[in-house]
Amino acid sequence: MRILTIAGCVLAAGSILFAAADEAALQGAMKEIGPVCSGLGKKIKAKDATASADARRLVASFSPVQKFFKSRKAEDGVTFSKTAAAEFKTIGKLTAQGKWDEADASFKKATATCGGCHKTHREKAADGSWKVK
């Protein structure tokens, strides 16, 4: 019995550590997504061809985000992440073809996911930093 209890504790501690690592991956992704996304918005307005590379970077950044919400079994978070990745992928193609108006419309759809997910899954900690809800 004692052995089982110890094993249980080790498992529980392991999963807490695991959750913390996941959260760090999500936070790392968000800290990158923030500036790259606002830069992309400006580049689309300025018809700057380097926008395609930013859009591709954002697609990649949403991969750990999707994984995080999948591991938490939060379906809405998974859907927001998938939509964001799909729209950024489209934006990458459109900007490469010089279709700036369509890219701008897609950008609005992509950024609607930011607020959507933040409203349900993000909260401000006492020290002013962001954390997962």
Ligand code: HEC
């Ligand atoms: C599927 C959910 C989800 C989506 C979609 C999402 N975010 Fe987040 N975001 C979070 C969560 C949860 C946090 C709080 C944890 C954290 O700070 O990393 C966060 C935090 C942030 C932060 C603060 C990072 C920090 O800790 O300093 C920024 C900036 C940010 N998101 C930008 C964006 C932008 C821009 C988009 C849209 C292109 C976006 N996010 C889309 C879930 C999401």
